[in-house]
Amino acid sequence: MANAAKVSISSLPLPPRAHTLTKNLTPDPLTPSPALFRNTQRDKPSVQRRARLLDSGAHFSFVSPFPAPFPYKIIPPEGEEPVDQAAFIEQWLASKEPLEERSEGKAAEDAPLRKYYPDPDAVGERPVQLLGLAETGLRDCLPRLDVGDAFALLGTPSLLPSSQEEVAKADPENAARQDLLDILSGSAMLANYEDDPDKAWAPWSLRYSGHQFGVWAGQLGDGRAISLLATPHPSDPELTYEIQLKGAGRTPFSRTADGLAVVRSSIREFLCAEAMNALGVASTRSLSLIALPSVPVLRERIESASIVARLAPSFIRIGNFESLNPPEGMTFIGGGGQQGANYEALRELGEWVGRRVLRLPVNWEAGDAWGKELVMESARRNAKMVAGWQVYGFMHGVINTDNVSILGLTIDYGPYAFMDVFNNYHVCNHSDSEGRYMYQAQPSVVLYALRALLSALAPLIGAEVAQGNKAVGPGWAASASSDQLAEWSTAGRESVLRELEDLFQDVCAAEYRALMHKRLGLRREDAQDEAALARPLLDLMADHRLDFHSTFRRLAYFRPALVGAGEDAALAEFVRSILDLTPEPQMVDMQKAAVDITAWLKTYAARIEDERAEWEAEGDVDAARESAMRAANPRFVLRQWVLEEVIKKVEDDHDSGKRILAKVLQMACHPFEAWGAEDDTTPKDSLDAEILEERRYCSIGEKSMLGFQCSCSS
Incomplete structure (x- = not known):
């Protein structure tokens, strides 16, 4: 199966029924099946576009893309x-619904889904332009997907917009690429309207609720996200990847919003999802970025629409559980409102997530309890994720409970940032006036979200405990009194909370230590390393305004022999090379900084020497440590200034901008390479122009962009 032939997007195989979300969870009663959803499209399509509360037992609603x-x-x-x-x-x-089937040829006859288009006269001309395609996301998640000549249309990745390279012209006969553009731009829809439940299929959006900035916000849901299909990974049929469009139009969860996304925010997500994966931090993945230049979008200004296609085994969040058991007394609030608890839907969702999403090692056939295990497994995954954030200076910006993945994936890239000058208290989202999601607070707010997950599942966990740690069955809470439910909730929380907090903190700390040791080029984890090396280094960065990533990268070139007798001048030179990394030298006491850094380097040198024997099998110990550190400390970082520049170039000229975007994606997917001929001492005026641009893109950038804050508006 690993060598399966490539197929176009409309011919991708579907997962078996047991692995399919829409065949195991409860649909919105107004769109109860794909076949009846088609009636909705024909007779009452406003059901999809009108903001409304879903039935308390519904997990999702079928919906078609409508980027208007x-x-x-x-x-x-x-x-x-x-x-x-x-x-x-x-x-x-x-009239604008995709109801006209246009599936042609033998391949279409054999495909599990059919392509449906709206009436072109009703929709009018809606040009689409492919801006980006993520080769790494394609390779890892959809290796059998045929994209035709899409990469040729994007041209050779380059940071030089003035290049006169002839970009390939679209071949009208290239069906695979046209399939890709039609489906991923929301211009067409894949569906199967047969009554046979094993074959029936339609796109869907999930219902979820959540706490936003610590305040209960009620029903939220996929207001602009539509999952098109799911397909098994060819090397692991148990692993399914969903393809989801972000920015494809209104859904029942859009509230007052338009369901669209703009080019700038789409570029940010498209690039960063792959950048995070390259750093080894769990994330949703990117597939494509498509512009819709004729679709205007009102934000702070009029912008044009675009759609990101993203990938994940599941897009279920903690908020999906909160929607089925909201905090007590929170069913009537402002905004979209909130339905009351539905304990049966909670059980159905939990079993689905436990079996097929988290694949918990529970004896399901024996009826063993799974509620606590679900919470703990999500805690393990999210603890590792946020440890990766801290080690690599990533700030999410909006860690609401609806933005925390049950799988521990970094999800929903909005006003994020990577650290420049190190600052524990940096807030990257200018809408976060109280600093709730500042860099230092991120582990705590992820733990807050996990406590919310526990609260949602607490009555079920308490009921499992009450019946000897056995799973509850259908109708488990139907006859329970409010007092009984409250008792189960209390018991469920009390039986798990302390263990949850301890596990989260232990896993997060262990992962942080392990990753920080890699960044410092240390193989052995000593108990005192964090207090003696890691924290003092971060304090040095903060006190003397050093760039976070450049400082780590520079330490790869440190040699412990520099602190030996007679090496004072060489050590002083290395210290100066670190101080050169501050973008604001006028704000630094250089003499004190040199003294402090020298003292830290001496401690670091002693620690390196203490484990030299563990490196001796490598031959040249210093070279081996340098290589290991360069493989753990990025040369290229997706800084705010880089993002803003790329966005402007793409917005100004899609044709040249997409080649720059492709090169920045390439750099983000290979962040540890020596971009810009890092160690080359050739004079600048002798270097190739592309190399010089790579070097500039690896720099700290303009001072005005240091600590740049984004908004939530996208």
Whole structure:
């Protein structure tokens, strides 16, 4: 199966029924099946576009992509004012639904899904332009997907917009690439409207709730995310990847928003998901970035729309569980509101996540309890994730409970940033006025989200404990009184909370230590290393305004012999090379900084020498340690100034910008390489122009961009 032939996106195989979310969880009663969803598309399509509370037992709603400006301009023909305005609105929306099948050829006949398009006369011309395709996301998640000539259309990655390279012209006969663009731009929809439940299929959006900035926000849901399909990974049929569009139009969860995304925010997510994966931090993945230049989007200014296609084994979040058992007394709030608890839907979701998403090592056939294990496994994964954030200076910006993946994946890239000058208290989101999500607080707020997961599952866990650690069955809470449910909730929380907190802190600390040792080029973990080396180094960076990533990268070239007798001048020179990494030398007491850094380097040298024997099999110990450190400390970092520059170049000129975007993606996917001929001492005026641009993109950048804050608006 690992060598399966490549197929176009419309011919990707579907997972077996037991592995399919929409065949195991409960749909919105207004879109109860793909076959009946088609009736909705024809007769009452506003069901998909009208913000509403879903039934308390629903996990998702079927929905079709509709990347159109909102509010919709529903204008009757001149002189034909409709008698029934509501009916006219439904007719207007229905005319733009993808209801026309255009699946052709033998391959289409054998494919599990059919392609459906809206009436072109009703939709009008809606050009799409491929801006980016993630080779690494494709390779890792969808290795059998045929993208046709898509990479050729993007051209050779280059940071030089002035290149006159002839970019390949689209071949109208390239069906695989056209399939890709049609489906991933929301121009067409993949579906199967058969009554056979094993074959039926339609796209969907998930219902979830959550705490935003620590305040209960009620039902949220996939307001602009639509999962198109899921397909098994060819090397592991148990592992399924979902393809999800972000920015494909309104869903029942959009509230007052338009369901769209803009080019700048889409570029940020497209690049960073792959960058995080390259750093070894768990993340959703990127597949494509497509511009819709004719679709205007109102943010702080009028911008154009774009869609990111992203990938993950599952997009389920902690908020999915909160929606099924909200905090007591929180069913009526502002915004979208919130349905009351539905304990049966909670059980269904938990069993699905435990069996197929987290694949918990539980004896399901024996009916063993799974509630506690689900919480603990999610805690393990999220602890490792946030430890990676801290080690690599990543700040998410909006760690609401609905933005925390049950799988421990970094998800929903909004106002994120990577650290420049080290500052424990840096806040990367200018909407976070209280600093709730500052860098230092990230582990605590992820733990806050995990406590919310425990609270949602607490009555179920308590019921499992009460019946001898056996799983609850269907209807488990139907006859339970409010007092009984409260008792189970208390017992569930009390039986897990302390263990959850201890496990999270232990796993997070262990992962942080292990990764920090790699960044410092140490093989043995000594108990005193964090107190003697790691924390003092970060304090040095903060006190003397050193760049976080450049300082770590520079330490790869440190030799412990520099602190030996007669090496004072060489050590002083190395210290100066570190101080050169501060972007604000005028704000640093250079003399004190040199003294402090020298003292730390002496401690570091002694620690390196103490484990020299463990490196001797490598031959040249210093060279081996340098190589190991360069493989753990990125040369290229997706800094804010880089993102802003790439965004501007793409917005100004898609044709040249997409080649720059491709090169930055390439650098982000291989961050440890010596971009810009890092160690080359050739004079600058003798270096190739592309190499010089690589070097610039690896720099700290303009001072005005240090600590740049983004907004949540995207």
